[in-house]
Amino acid sequence: MILLFAGCVGNSQEQSSEVPTLKVAYLPTDHHSSLFVAAKEGDLFKEKYGVYLKEVEAKKKYELYENDKKVADVELVQVVEGGAKLMTLIAQGQIDIGLNGVPPAVFSIDQGNKAKIISALQGEGSAVVIRNDIPAETWPEFVKWIKEQYSNGKQVKIGHPLPVSIQYVMIKKALEAEGITYTENSKDKSAMVLLVNCKGQKSMPQMLSQKELDAVIAWEPMPEVLKTKGIGKPIVYSKDLPPAGMWEDHPCCVVVASENALESKEAAVKSLLKLMVLSTKEINENNELAIKASSEWLGTDKEVEEYSIPNIKFYTNPEPLKKGTHVFVNVMNAQKSTTGQLKGVEDPNKIDEILFNFSIYDQIVKELGQ
Structure with a gap:
């Protein structure tokens, strides 16, 4: 103009x-x-x-x-x-x-x-990061841990940046591929996972460190920030998330x-x-x-x-x-x-x-x- x-x-x-x-x-x-x-x-x-x-x-x-x-x-x-x-x-x-x-x-x-x-x-350039104290090092191990928690009456909380983000789309598809049920209603305790809208990524380090969340899916550089600060560990990068081959490139x-x-x-x-x-x-x-x-x-x-x-x-x-x-x-x-x-x-x-x-x-x- x-x-x-x-x-x-x-x-x-x-x-x-x-x-x-x-x-x-x-x-x-x-x-x-x-x-x-x-x-x-x-x-x-x-x-x-x-x-x-x-x-x-x-x-x-x-x-x-x-x-x-x-x-x-x-x-x-x-x-x-x-x-x-x-x-x-x-x-x-x-x-x-x-x-x-x-x-x-x-x-x-x-x-x-x-x-x-x-x-x-x-x-690409996103990852699932879990708390350091969770006994899992890979996505399959984390999936197993989620199911174990559910069998013991505990719901796992996974944070995502926003409902209109690629990370939100990917984590939902990955959980569905593993047969893991999820909800976004905090009052619904019937699902294995509660998906939490973090409204961006700024709050993720605090929410993980204070155990308000068990894991997050985040875009870079947040996964590496969490890693270098000793708050969490990346267990799978987005290209390798299930369904197999869907997210490569x-x-x-x-x-x-x-x-x-x-x-x-x-x-x-x-x-x-x-x-x-x-x-x-x-x-x-x-x-x-x-x-x-x-x-x-x-x-x-x-x-x-x-x-x-x-x-x-x-x-x-x-x-x-x-x-x-x-x-x-x-x-x-x-x-x-x-x-x-x-x-x-x-x-x-x-x-x-x-x-x-x-x-x-x-x-x-x-x-x-x-």
Whole structure:
């Protein structure tokens, strides 16, 4: 959107010199390392590719350049409440682009949010973590322990970040595959497991250490934070959760853009997405970039990120994203979670039409010769 000074007519040259402001939201996770690396390594991207961010205020305000031309002002917003909140901000017009999990994006678009997924961001990168005092080291051993607890009249409590998170979807499917019953009603003692909404991940260390929870399913770097602090132990990473093979290479986070931004700020969106694609390339060639940037950005110990980053697959290719999202939509439909335009939709082409717009990504790949 072209910004005009109120009360001033101005000449056309002055008006054309204005650039749009892109408001970009992200979550406090190293899944979004490509953004952190892009923001912190401006000189690297300027020298190698000619598209880069120039810092104005650390972690908050940047200028986006391509081919020595300023194309946008960029404002970064960290959303600690989770992906559902981020999608609400997009729906309200407060955010143009969001880095977010697939399920919150799917749920929100299903309900009519005028937004599209425009690129993959990364896959995998979650784990089930149990308290250190629980006598289990693997997922099968934990499943056995859950059943033993139930036979002794005890209900196991497993925390998840949010009801509209990939972690929530995965833990439900994993428990179902093992024949473990679950409930989300704390008064229902008939189920083996009580699933607890932690409303984000910030409370997980305290809830585990105080034995309010027996386990959590969480995205990185929380599993490694719990591990290095001696609070819990990761027993299975998301790619290995049952049903067997369902979650291998599963997509996790994506880039979402409002339809308004795609129409009115297309050039700026394209430059920023190009930078994200190139940042992903740099991370895959040198993991240390993501380890350093994430540690500094999130305030996590470098040791945590050294454990965490290798568990995350960084990619922007939409093909695995489409395949995995079709699985998510099918699971959500089976669980009667979709109630809007995706309700009952099984045709992959129709799902793609509702959720995706890869036109800008395709242009970028063609330009970069990838």
